Amino acid sequence: MNHVTVVICNYNYAQYLATAIESALAQDYPATHVLVIDDGSTDGSRAIIEKFGTRVSSLLKDNGGQVSAYNQAIEILDTEYVIFLDSDDVLYPGAVSEVMRFFAAGDCAKVQFRLDVMDGTGAPTGAYVPHNEPPADCRKLLLGGWLYPSPPASGNAYSVSALRRIFPVPEADINRYGADFYAIYGVALVGRVAAVGQSLGGYRVHNAGGATVAFANSEQLNRAPEAVNQRWAILRNIARARLQVELSPTFHDFALEKARFCSGVYRATLIERWRWMMRDSSHYLHTIVANPFWSLKKKLGTLVLSSMCLVPYSPLSDFVVRYIANPLARRRVAGR
Template sequence: MKHIAIVICNYNYERFIAETIDSSLAQDYPGTRVIVIDDGSTDSSRAVIEQYGSRISAVFKENGGQVSAYNLGVELAGTDYVIFLDSDDVLYPHAVSEVMRKFEEEDLAKVQFRLDVIDESGKQTGAYIPHSEPPADCGRLLREGWLYPSPPASGNAYSVSALKAVFPVPEGGINRYGADFYAIYGAALIGAVATIPQSLGAYRVHHSATPSVSFANSEQIKKAPKAFKERWVTLREIAKERMNLELPPAFHDFAHEKAYFGSSLYHASLGARWRWMLNDSRAYMHTIVANPFWSLKKKAGTLFLSSLCLLPYSPLSDFVVRYITNPLARRGTVEQ
């Protein structure tokens, strides 16, 4: 039997970490190892983690950021496969079994699966991510600069050998966070990616009672686009030095561009909305019209919705911006 490690990276999530560990220990795949890396938490996380004793492998390190925790997790996994589970998310009991079935069927670098979106209390929101599935040749498209549709960290399982071709990643600066960027896209440069089209876990979104343009927990909507660009630069360097691959200088990604769209148009005046559409929307429009992962129907629908932001009725424009940028504003399926 091949083994898999669930590596939980935690920082100051004492209110969620027990539920995350419990979901990992409840996996019905017998060859599952649970590792918890606490990145210098200053709350009561350590006391919660220590209660599990020998049922888990616990590592307490000085605070260095998420990338430092991933670097250590790849080194310590000691298994054929690994899932990096955020310490506020959960896996359903059959998640590892489904993932391992995929790995046994094919030679894969990564298996990804849908995540249901839950609120801070753990209640289902009715949304899930992602809605689009990457094609079999997503690695080729990535080498052309297209970031493929992927769930966030907790919805991915990796071949450890694939991750070792990418990690360790330089730590510090912008790389204190966003480690899943390097795992998600780095793995696709190494080998094939497969998708399980069902929800095998849950992604927790904090403070989601009032839908806005913000969706992700870790970074503000105005900071995330800049961070993505800097991470792409680092990934290009890793690909060139370790894989002899030359990635393009710029990447294309609708999730990235809709952050600019949302921060520029939300609560904006009619004049500001028109100016952005006329002068600054080229990259946004390109990731819709040329998107290799979307159907013609989806492209047309997104273009139509975007055009509604040019109407003078600002409540409609704000609703459309929320609908496009934040899945929770729809309370339905998610476009990522």
């Protein structure tokens, strides 16, 4: 039987950490190991880890960021497979068993699965991520610069040997975070990506709700483009040096362009909205029209909604932006 480690990377999430650890320990796959890496927490997280005793392994390190935690974990892992579980998320009891069924059925570098979106209290919102399945050949599209649909960090299981062809990655400056970017897209250059068509865990959104454009817990909208552009450049260098693979100088990702769209038109004046759409929307529109993962219906619907940002009525424009950017806003409308 192949062994799996659930690695829980934590920094100052004491209020959620025990729940994450318990969900990893509750897995019904017998060869599941749990490793908790604490990245210099100051909020009592380490006392929580100690309470689990020998049921978990732990690595207590100085604060260095998520990338440093991934680098160290991948270096010391002694199992064939790994799931990186964020310390504010959870796995359902059968998650590892289902993932290992997919690994056993074929030669995969990664198995991804849906995550149900939870609010800050852990209550389900009715939404899930991602909404699209990855293509049969993620590598081919990635070589052309298209970032394939993937869940956040906690919704991915990896072959450790595949990860070691990508990691370690640089840890400095803005690259302290976003380790899952290199894992998610790097391993697709190494091997096949398989997808489980059901939710196997929960993704906690701390400010869950449809009244905001935010749908993430990390970088602010205005910092996301800079960070992801730098990560793509670093991944290109890694692919060239370690895999002898040449990635496109530029990449296409609707999630990133959506952040730019929100920054440009949300709560903006009519003149500012028109100016952004006329001058700066080309990449945003390209990731809709040329998107290889979307149906024609979805493309047309997104284009029509986007055009409604040009109406003179600001509340309608802002509602449309929230509807496009935040899946929870759509749930609110559907529930009325």
